[in-house]
Amino acid sequence: MAATATFRIYRGDASGGEFVEYSTETYPGMVVLDAVHDIQAKQAPDLAVRWNCKAGRCGSCGAEVNGKPRLLCMTRVDKFPAGEPITVTPMRAFPHLRDLVTDVSWNFKVAKKIPPLKPIPPESDGAWRMQQYDIDRIQEFRKCIECFLCQDVCHVVRDHDRKEEFVGPRFLIHLATLDMHPLDTLDRRPMLREAFGVGYCNITRCCTEVCPEHITITDNAIIPLKERVADDFYDPLQWLWRKVTGSKGRRRLPVVKA
Amino acid sequence: MAKSSVHLPVVGFGNTLRRDAWWAGPLATGAVLVAFIVYATFRAFENGLYEWGPYLSPFYSPRLPAERIGIGWLSPAMLILPGPASFRLTCYYYRKAYYRAFAMDPPACAVGERSRDYRGETRILLFQNLHRFALYLAILVLAFLWHDVWKALWFTDELGGVHFGVGVGTLVLLANTSLLTLYTFSCHSLRHLVGGGVDSYSTAPLGRLRHLLWRGVSRLNLRHMVWAWCSLFSVALTDLYIRCVATQTFSDLRLL
Incomplete structure (x- = not known):
């Protein structure tokens, strides 16, 4: 049976929002951006996330994972304790546009x-x-x-x-x-x-x-x-x-x- | 699909979505710094038990005739300690440590802090720009401490003869002064003064030499934090060792 992880993703815009929990299958080497894409493809097609290269070169997918600013594409899911939900929020210092996207x-x-x-x-x-x-x-x-x-x-x-x-x-x-x-x-x-x-x-x-x-x-x-x-x-x-x-x-x- | 309504931004003192023990670092830092300040203050007021045989405590080096000033409670340490203390107070590493631990500005990365009129180091803290002058003082104190290490190699016997020797205290003084030297010579201001301020080494006067010095200090500077903590512990432990030997809590072991 494939392993799963729970992601608490902040959904909303400048007027307010909330955390929504999603469970998704994980695999070795999976990064948080993979999980967000998986959730976007299968559960929340309207989930907004900014990304481009998925290789840590473009700097587009900056967000906060468990409260710390990180690139989603360079943050492996297996670095977090299994069984605990992983919190994903937009960068806090900039005006919030929608979901994980901010105005930089x-x-x-x-x-x-x-x-x-x-x-x-x-x-x-x-x-x-x-x-x-x-x-x-x-x-x-x-x-x-x-x-x-x-x-x-x-x-x-x-x-x-x-x-x-x-x-x-x-x-x-x-x-x-x-x-x-x-x-x-x-x-x-x-x-x-x-x-x-x-x-x-x-x-x-x-x-x-x-x-x-x-x-x-x-x-x-x-x-x-x-x-x-x-x-x-x-x-x-x-x-x-x-x-x-x-x-x-x-x-x-x-x-x-x- | 469970929902909970926590609104962003997460603001307010101590608020964060971090789940690690972010508070442990500032707490430990604060505890160690307070313990050191309490101990150093106690020793400065104690005004005694700071030498034994050829050993002199770093808190009381160089020897100063404080009694001549005519203030009864004034000890030499009170005149000496502000020099090294100013070096640590304005040190680029300790600034991080105590801004986080005491001012909680911020307590840790991505952890909310008090809402107030933040001015950074632009107003009352402008004095932090004088770190280089504290460095000059620290280098002067280091010269006295190395002289103390030299003196700790010469023991006087019961007949008044002076002989070369090495005791555990000699090694303690040597280790402490070495760590203080590494801390002082890994200073960010020194790194700037010896060559960091040069833009074009190939065309500046003594450019090659200044580049070489800058590289040397830069290498030491990589571990500035390590030297800062090690030397803080060593200076307190050296003083404690000499106090213990002076009070005959234990004897100094003579190795040579």
Whole structure:
């Protein structure tokens, strides 16, 4: 006899909803998205779920399984205790549209606010050149698949709804990519401190815990950004050094303000 | 098909759909930190039993003539401990630990927290940006602690002669100072200062060296949390060991 599992799936829309329990057969290697598809095919054809690649690459199927933000397609059913229902809910930090689907468009609006890379002029042959060891650090951040699980779990966004003042971990990664880029010519640190609100992050590392790409968001991106902001705004010794030497820090960059 | 009407979002302090023991981590963290603070405060006020033979407790190192200040209850530890304490208070690892355990901001990932006017580290907590200055103090204290390890290798006999030796206390001091060194040199601020702030190592002055240093600190930094806890335990246990030897609860075993 095939094994079965019970799923408590949140059904509803912005006006309200409820948990509905579904039982479905399981098989070795089954992931929660498989179960949701099975339920959709056989029991609830109107169940809304966003998905695309089913391989952990597109970042579409972010939701919360037993209360933790996860990709449905990368969460195996057998990791949960057999016999206990598995709860599946939409991401809580974003406006709820229907069932497991939320409106993540706030993230795309934030992305538009960030000044893009402005590299130094290319060399005479039209190419930009940099050393691999200059770029190693930021290649980790390019693994981001924009699933927004880090945004969902971040308590500044999730519990305090500081979406106006704080850009969230996903975009702090992006800002770190730009700020650490060896060829970039813009200084985004005033924006980072003011409009992007890096100070709102209190280093509780939930973003790193949920990242399906295992990007060390807090230690490798956010803390270095906080230290860079400290260099420019909170370190009296560096301020004195800049006054004495007339230096503006690492490079003379045009300052971008919000 | 059973139905129950729980509405999302699940908000409010402690509310969550998580079923694991999310409270265990903050609870254990809070308990250990409170125990350490209570013990360190007791020892700072005790103002005694902090040395035996060549051993000096890390709570009382370096030796400071606190009595000259003329405040009766002021002990050297009260002057010394704010330095290392500021390093731990502003440490990027401990911030996570105590924001979760004490401020419950948040108590754990995806667990509801108190509704209030959250400002993060933008207002009253702006001082956290001064972590690098606490690091400088910690490095200074480390220099004294390594000097104490050196002194713990030289024992005075009954006739006043000084001889090289190794006791269990020497090894305790060595282990403690080593762990404190690993904790200090795995610091996120140090990682930034030695090379993390450089964008283009290949063109920056001393870029190769700074990249090498940054990589070295980055390797240590991977276990910053481990060093943070191990060194917290070791510093308390080292002080306790010296107190026990000084009160003759047990004797220091001489190995060499």
